[in-house]
Structure formats: structure tokens, C-alpha cells
Amino acid sequence: MTHTGSERIRLQLPSSMESVAQVEAEAEKLLHTLGIDEDAAFPLLMGIREAAVNAVLHGNSYDPAKSIVVTLEHDAETLVVTVTDQGEGFNLDTLPDPREEENLLLGSGRGIFLIRSFFDEVHFRQLHPGTEVRLVKKLADSAGQAS
């Protein structure tokens, strides 16, 4: 296990899928550095990607005048990822549970559910305008094993 010390990476990126790929790559590099094996990293990377896609697509609607800000931060015990967009925000309460029978055949609406499944804590903050999502994962759960 190598995740001692702390580190903070901040990325400000345009609203594009290339930015999502860049976030994925940075996150993958960090998780590898932290000694998190591939199986345990997979859900975390998936959650981070979903958050970045939400920011670029649903938040900023690919608007070139808007950017997303991503921070990847850890100490010895915790990984914290924030993704912030400049969009109009949304109401969490209106999101349907994609696992309910009547929603199973919907073509969308699973991203936030996946994020919540893969992280210990997920907090949304409406910035008016913009949305910040903060993802928290206890590293002891992830190092060397899927959780």
C-alpha cells in the first residue's frame, strides 16, 4: 500500500468529451499511485467518469464558453473528488430510481445512481449557477480489493 501523504490535483477543462477522457486518465494515474488495484479502481473510475460526463453534457451542454473544474484530492485515508459545472443546476429530488420496475426500460437516468453506488459519500451542491458534486471514498476500503 503506497497511499501515504496527501496530494491535490486541479483541472479546469473545456466542456468536451476530450476533457472527460483527460479526467479519466488523471484519475486512473492517481488511483494507480495510491496502490489501488484495477478491480477496485474500476468502479471509482466509472463514478468519476459519470460525474464528468454529467458536468459536460447535462450541466454545461457542451457549451464552449463554459468549463468544468475537477479536483482529485487524497490523504492517507480518503479520496475526495469534486466536479463542478457552470450549468443551470437540477433538482435531485426529481430523479427517478432507475431500478424501479417502471424505470427499468428508460434509456437514461442511471449515471447518478452509479456514482452513489460506487462512493461512500456523494454530495451535491447547487451554486446558482452551476452544480458541484463531491465524491468521497475511504481508501482503506479500496486498496487492494473491490468494495
Added chain:
Amino acid sequence: MALSIATRELDGVTILDLSGRITLGEGSVQLRDAVRELISKGVKNILIGLGEVNYIDSSGLGELVSAYTTAKNQQASVKLLNLTKKVKDVLQLTKLYTVFDIYEDEASAIASYK
């Protein structure tokens, strides 16, 4: 790695062998186009092979669901074959595992259409 799709036919079933990632953008669009093309040609039995797909995101999941519903609306059928553990885990988590007919071997999948 982007998504590649190879198409073949076996005993009246059209098999789409997918390889790569099914994600927002290219991968999802390719899958959508491939399934819609088959359905527009009147193909009724479609089997999607996922043995070489190691990544699917929420958009890709949505695309699989759309393939399923589009087929069903045209009296066609989309079934899944050879899920990798990662894709299987995500389908189980989202309860989509209960929606699809899923097979671990091709012979059983082909036989299910008869």
C-alpha cells in the same frame, strides 16, 4: 479503445460481436446504428456478444436498453451473450440483468431462438 462491431449469422440468428467500450459518443452511437440497421432490414433474432467489452457507462447501458425496446417494438428480439464480469456487475447493480435474456454460451443462446 473505441467500439468495434463484427456481424455474422448462425442458424437464423444475427450475432453482433462487440469489442471495446460502450460509452457516450462513438460506442453508443455505433451500437445504436448497428441494431437499427438490422431491424430496418427485418432481422428478428439479434444476439449481442459482449465477451470483449470491458467497459460500459450509463449511456451504454441506455443504449442496450434502447436496442432491447426498439427490437421488441418491431417483434424482434435482442439477447446478450458472454458478459464480462465488469459488465455483468453493472447490469446486476442496475437490475438490468433481470430485463435481458443473457447466455454464457453461444449454442444455448442460438437454441433459445428456436
